Amino acid sequence: MGKLLWEAIQRSTTGPIMTEEKFETELFPTVLGNLQKKYRIEFDPDEPAMIDPDMADAVFEAGKELLLEVGLLCKNTQRIIKFTQEEIEEAIVTAKHEVTLGHGREAVTLSPRAPGEAQHPYCFNAAGVITTDVELYKQHAMTVMQEATCDGVIPMPLFGVGDIKNVAETPAQTFVCLTEARIMNEAATWAGKPGLFFGIPMSATTPHTLISTFASGLYNKHNCTLPVQILQDMRVDYDRFNLAYYADQQGIEPWMSSSPTLYAYITGPEQGAMQIIAHTLGMLAYSGGTLTQAMSVSVYGEYTGNDITWCNSAAALAAERNLKLPWVCFGGTGSEGAALSDDHWYGVAVAAIIACISGMEATWLSGGHTGIEARWVGEMSRAAAQLSPQQGLELVKKIGTLERAPTPKPIPLSDLYDLGTMRPRQIFLDHYRKFTRIFMDLGLDYPTWHC
Amino acid sequence: MATIADLRQLVSDTKPDEAAEMTSTLLDAGLDPMEVLEEGVMSGLQDVGDRFAAKKAIVLDLVRAGVTAKACVPLIQASFPEGEGVKIDKKIVLGTMLSQHNIGKNLVSTLLSIGGFEVIDIGEKNSPFDFYEKAESVGADLIAVSVVFAPAMEKFNELLSLLNEMNVRDKYPVIVGGAVTSQKWASEAGADGWGAQAKDGVELARKLLSIE
Known part of the structure; x- marks a missing residue:
């Protein structure tokens, strides 16, 4: 539990009152803009990653100042929760720097890694697919979990189970989320990895379902974390605090998460990176978590592009140099049904390389929705781990210039895998081989690429 | 000057x-x-x-x-001078789907009101069900939806599906507009009309409700 949870709750009833409209249209953007100018944080649209240590430190200082100046707006009370500099400094120096996820043979420990270190960013692959067909969902998960490079998974949200739709705030959602948890356990057991890390309950959107799912034991403190993520643009509500307290009581690792939307209330990736740091420090204060997920998305629904990756890498490097929390970022492209798309495979490679050179400890939703895509991101993360920031940046730029075939239509899993044996079909292996050759030509190497 | x-x-x-x-x-x-x-x-x-x-x-x-x-x-x-314009006996349920944006929606509301329609403005952050429920409860003649960011586009599709499922799709012409929308998208989604600008809402409503 965060050292400041009780203070945060108390201040949510005594802090200055401010309407959400005033907070989001005046206070927050004004302070953010002023801090960006003060710290001279500038995005270069030609740069897909931010590798400048000085600017990373500036992003961190600006983010910290943002939290101190603006505070967090409590949606329940419309009051601002402020922290003092001493409180935040103490939260930083007492933060844990290591976390173990999963258990038994499958346990992985995320420790601080600087850019270029041999330790690769762990890959928590997407498991399942957005569907109401539980058999298809399980098959997708099985293809992923059987891969040697799968370090853990993040379940995809189930939209329902057959005819039972995932309706928030009802037992239907709890049922769907329990089904997700059951399938994850079954697939992991089938893959011979019963101790695998299952990320967070992704079919849950309410505290009730989250808590009920953990109460079942299918997800537990050994295999799963509990989301305590902050709300967009420096906002919190009492759900965050209740979940943080529940996580503490049950010994569950909090899943701290910040996902700023660029071009909504923030002008671009610079402000996105600053906000991620401010969010992280805020979550650290009220939850005392360790594991931190941070990724940006644009208001246009884009998960890739120089602005997005720059923002993600700037925040990660800022945290790596000043906070050293286990840092997780998006390791996919947001494309569904893109298993044979060149664009998607290059995008996944870029995400892996940027994770390596930005000092990230892991990626989540890495790859795509199938095992071979999980293999690809896992191997890329290992092959690129020791690239220097400059080497990685040049490689990413080079990738951006490569020709790619038009994206083919989505292909059903049964055309990519023999679902009787769960072995990939030749068409999929050929695509994988094509990319291993391309990346060997680009100077990367991995033992299995020579097979 | x-x-x-x-x-x-x-x-x-x-x-x-x-x-x-x-x-x-x-x-x-x-x-x-x-x-x-x-x-x-x-x-x-x-x-x-x-x-x-x-x-x-x-x-x-x-x-x-x-x-x-x-x-x-x-x-x-x-x-506007008192009594200007003819009152039209038609009710329009208007709101923003999902998000809290209200610029375009408020303008459309103003123009529709000036145009004589009775506007039932359900505000922002609406779900598809909110539109359906309000339209049914007030006996609306048309539904107007503001779609301002990408996730709301999917919700607009859900609204049309919901109206179909509830067998009331024919009762309510549905028009849409907003920053992320386009004529092509609206047509593909099955909207009865799309407006690029706020004033288009009035023209669309008059056309769809057969007002001379």
Whole structure:
């Protein structure tokens, strides 16, 4: 539990009152803009990653100042929760720097890694697919979990189970989320990895379902974390605090998460990176978590592009140099049904390389929705781990210039895998081989690429 | 001397106090309120919308533009002569799908009201069910939806599916507009009409409800 949870709750009833409209249209953007100018944080649209240590430190200082100046707006009370500099400094120096996820043979420990270190960013692959067909969902998960490079998974949200739709705030959602948890356990057991890390309950959107799912034991403190993520643009509500307290009581690792939307209330990736740091420090204060997920998305629904990756890498490097929390970022492209798309495979490679050179400890939703895509991101993360920031940046730029075939239509899993044996079909292996050759030509190497 | 172009610029620059003052000045000078609304406020908003479409403005600019418009519109509304326009016995349920944006929606609401329609404005952050429920409860003749960011597009599709599922799709022509929408998208989604600008909402409503 965060050292400041009780203070945060108390201040949510005594802090200055401010309407959400005033907070989001005046206070927050004004302070953010002023801090960006003060710290001279500038995005270069030609740069897909931010590798400048000085600017990373500036992003961190600006983010910290943002939290101190603006505070967090409590949606329940419309009051601002402020922290003092001493409180935040103490939260930083007492933060844990290591976390173990999963258990038994499958346990992985995320420790601080600087850019270029041999330790690769762990890959928590997407498991399942957005569907109401539980058999298809399980098959997708099985293809992923059987891969040697799968370090853990993040379940995809189930939209329902057959005819039972995932309706928030009802037992239907709890049922769907329990089904997700059951399938994850079954697939992991089938893959011979019963101790695998299952990320967070992704079919849950309410505290009730989250808590009920953990109460079942299918997800537990050994295999799963509990989301305590902050709300967009420096906002919190009492759900965050209740979940943080529940996580503490049950010994569950909090899943701290910040996902700023660029071009909504923030002008671009610079402000996105600053906000991620401010969010992280805020979550650290009220939850005392360790594991931190941070990724940006644009208001246009884009998960890739120089602005997005720059923002993600700037925040990660800022945290790596000043906070050293286990840092997780998006390791996919947001494309569904893109298993044979060149664009998607290059995008996944870029995400892996940027994770390596930005000092990230892991990626989540890495790859795509199938095992071979999980293999690809896992191997890329290992092959690129020791690239220097400059080497990685040049490689990413080079990738951006490569020709790619038009994206083919989505292909059903049964055309990519023999679902009787769960072995990939030749068409999929050929695509994988094509990319291993391309990346060997680009100077990367991995033992299995020579097979 | 103040001109409507000055008002347009102030709205485009999202300066609510100055824009409101300028609106009063123009109306006091005897300019046509509809012209002030369309050429001043709406054109200024359109400028911000165009910048957003070109990725040169952010949602916050749209929100601030809305705040600016909100400062001007009541002044314009108050300046319309009493009894102007014919009341139309048609109810329109209007709201923003999912998000909290209200600039375009509020303008459409104003223009529809000026046009004589009875507008039931259900505000922002609506779910598909909210539109359906309100339309049924008030006996609406048309549903107008503002879709301003990408996730709301999917929700608009859900609204049409919901209306179909409840066997009321034929009762309610559904029109849509908003920053992320297009004629192509709206047609593919099955909307009965799409408006690029707020004033299109009035024309669409008149056409779909067969008002001469």
